Amino acid sequence: MGGRWSIDGWKCKINWSRTYLPTDSGGLGIQNLEKFVRALRLRWLWHEWRSPVKAWVGSGTPCDDIDKLLFAAATSITVGDGTKVSFWDSGWLQGRRLKDVAPLVYAASKKKTSTLQQTSLSDKWMQDLDPPENTGWSIELIDQLIEVWSAVQNLHLIEHEEDKITWKLTSHGEYTMTSAYKAQLLGTTATNFNNLIWKPWAPHKCKTFAWLIIQNRVWTSDRLATRGWPNGSICPLCRHPQETAIHLLAECRYNRWIWGAIAEWTACEQLNPSLWHQASTVSECWEATTNTKDAPKKALRTLTLLVAWEIWNERNCRTFQQKELSMGSLLAKIKEEAKSWSLAGARDLGSCLSF
Secondary structure (H helix, E strand, O other), X not given: OOEEOOOXXXXXXXXXXXXXXXHHHOOOOOOOHHHHHHHHHHHHHHHHHHOOOOOOOOOXXXXXXXXXXXXXXXXXXXXXOOOOOEOOOOOOEOOEOHHHHOHHXXXXXXXXXXXHHHHHHHHHHHHOEOOOOOOXXXXXXXXXXXXXXXXXXXXXXXXXXXXXXXXXXXXXXXXXHHHHHHHOOOOOOOOOHHHHHHOOOOOHHHHHHHHHHHOOOOOOHHHHHHOOOOOOOOOOOOOOOOOOHHHHHHXXXXXXXXXHHXXXXXXXXXXXXXXXXXXXXXXXXXXXXHOOOOOOHHHHHXXXXXXXXXXXXXXXXXXXXXOOXXXXXXXXXXXXXXXXXXXXXXXXXXXXXXX
């Protein structure tokens, strides 16, 4: 899964933007440190509101404007007396910051740190304006002035009532780092990888391999050939003229014989490749196999991980070590490995197989 470093030009073999995604969005669930640190920085803005007695309050925070935008989107402000609400930086106007609603007015303001209470008294915010000399009172600036004026006129401060803030991303209304981190991942496409790969019992190396091959990211001959790299061209298992990921898992005669024998072993006729529907991608093939009707899904998903892993290992042994196992020998190896997996923790697998 390739990417590219932006600084030194070296080719990076990992697509970090994909890898950082949660497992239910097709990633590996590796933490994105940039988003993690941003989520932590929001704690400063939260405590600035909720703990004004802290010694550092009033001296500024290490948060940039993106942090403040995220904070404004993740919080809901109930205006009381306006002593805590920032006139320009807080999202008090229907969840929006006034600096975003009227950027020209904000740029013309000489006092950008005033509270809502300070600026709304006697329309002091208007007295603080210093329009730029080069543009003057443009039509756009006047339109924004009217919008700000209208917002202030519709504002009603409640004396002696404290301003309140609520964190919208949790049920209890309090900030959490986890919710702030997840908020930055909203909009990612959901996948069924959790059910197919990550929830079934299997060694992690097998799951990582499944994650790669489902996305056609293993180095089969077709992908090597497209890059002009040395490759064996044919499938080392059945001597088919073109080795692809979908061929290895769905079309290869060697693999189909293995699955036919497993169908007989598990007494699940639906696993027989002769009953499979033709799939165009590994993902389609994998999902069809693991959702076979009348078969225990948890056990079948673990078994699919095991068979795919052993098929890949046999392919690699033939490619790099020139060693081969017969179909019967590989089937015996899979049965033995299934027994080991069931003893190690794959209880669903062990309960539906006879050893």
